[in-house]
Amino acid sequence: MNDNCKTLVNNPLTNPDGNPLITSSRHGLTSFQGERALVAIGNNIRTARLRRRDTEEAVAQRVGVSRHTWRRLEQGLPTVSLGLFVEAMVIYGFERQLFDLANPDLDHIGKSMEARHRPQRGIAK
Incomplete structure (x- = not known):
């Protein structure tokens, strides 16, 4: 086993199968699922731009960044600012979807865990 594999196996951030939850990528710390999501979102933003026949230069100027x-946003690189991501979503009409991101009302796992740890009244000890 090479040193890179040993690093991943001994990573404390692993799932029960021993697979890393977060791995080091060339752009910083990003999980596999996170990287896939960023690339998909970048592709979706690119598709929205192309459908509207916007150029990279025009939309970059509109939001105040370089082409x-x-x-890099359209490529899904994790080093792009969250503010630029939000602005791109608003420009292309996806602002309603932004409000569902990390919405605690949609966190069914978290709500279930919270309910299990909530003190129960009226139970004799």
């Missing part, structure tokens, strides 16, 4: 930075 290079806008391209």
